[in-house]
Amino acid sequence: AQTVTQSQPEMSVQEAETVTLSCTYDTSENNYYLFWYKQPPSRQMILVIRQEAYKQQNATENRFSVNFQKAAKSFSLKISDSQLGDTAMYFCAFMKLYSGAGSYQLTFGKGTKLSVIP
Amino acid sequence: DAGVIQSPRHEVTEMGQEVTLRCKPISGHDYLFWYRQTMMRGLELLIYFNNNVPIDDSGMPEDRFSAKMPNASFSTLKIQPSEPRDSAVYFCASSFSFWDQETQYFGPGTRLLVL
Numbered sequence: 756a757q758t759v760t761q762s763q764p765e766m767s768v769q770e771a772e773t774v775t776l777s778c779t780y781d782t783s784e785n786n787y788y789l790f791w792y793k794q795p796p797s798r799q800m801i802l803v804i805r806q807e808a809y810k811q812q813n814a815t816e817n818r819f820s821v822n823f824q825k826a827a828k829s830f831s832l833k834i835s836d837s838q839l840g841d842t843a844m845y846f847c848a849f850m851k852l853y854s855g856a857g858s859y860q861l862t863f864g865k866g867t868k869l870s871v872i873p
Numbered sequence: 874d875a876g877v878i879q880s881p882r883h884e885v886t887e888m889g890q891e892v893t894l895r896c897k898p899i900s901g902h903d904y905l906f907w908y909r910q911t912m913m914r915g916l917e918l919l920i921y922f923n924n925n926v927p928i929d930d931s932g933m934p935e936d937r938f939s940a941k942m943p944n945a946s947f948s949t950l951k952i953q954p955s956e957p958r959d960s961a962v963y964f965c966a967s968s969f970s971f972w973d974q975e976t977q978y979f980g981p982g983t984r985l986l987v988l
Binding site: 859 | 906908916921962964966975976979981982
């Protein structure tokens with residue numbers, strides 16, 4: 756079974772600054788995807804970014820980027836130029852692919868509560 | 874596109890009552906997932922369907938929970954009888970297998986409170 760660990764229950768950052776959220780995972784699989792989802796106070800789950808394990812290049816989406824270290828099983832999220840609207844819970848998630856039990860299921864970490872301070 | 878639609882958004886019921894949660898996936902999506910979110914257990918997968926067929930229901934907590942998908946545009950999650958420990962936010966998500974299948978799009982969730 757896969758596990759996802761987010762070791763920082765809460766973090767805060769000043770507006771316009773940069774913050775990095777940590778995520779580690781444990782799996783014996785070679786083909787998988789990793790995701791970061793954002794959950795603002797509205798409770799909606801919003802996809803922030805995704806990373807294919809077979810790609811060495813780190814994914815980026817505007818102000819959001821990841822540092823994917825496959826050997827270390829680490830997948831951190833960097834938010835640059837933090838904005839007040841970034842205040843939310845952030846969940847790291849793992850998805851096994853292609854065959855066998857558990858394929859296409861998301862396994863979530865416990866989340867990191869990020870507060871952006873004006 | 875309207876996105877994944879869930880109803881009701883909020884439900885308050887008394888212990889022992891039947892609760893039915895509803896989900897309409899994004900049109901054309903062939904995977905549908907039901908998740909439950911609680912403070913204690915976080916987000917956990919309950920069951921998922923592919924082409925209306927249940928593929929894995931190992932996350933369904935007990936026989937009081939059941940899910941159906943009678944057609945490609947509708948799914949229900951039923952709890953009968955409900956218990957206070959079922960109080961949680963229930964999310965439905967969908968994805969499309971022919972491209973971008975790895976990305977699940979979530980509905981707004983149903984917040985359930987069982988008294």
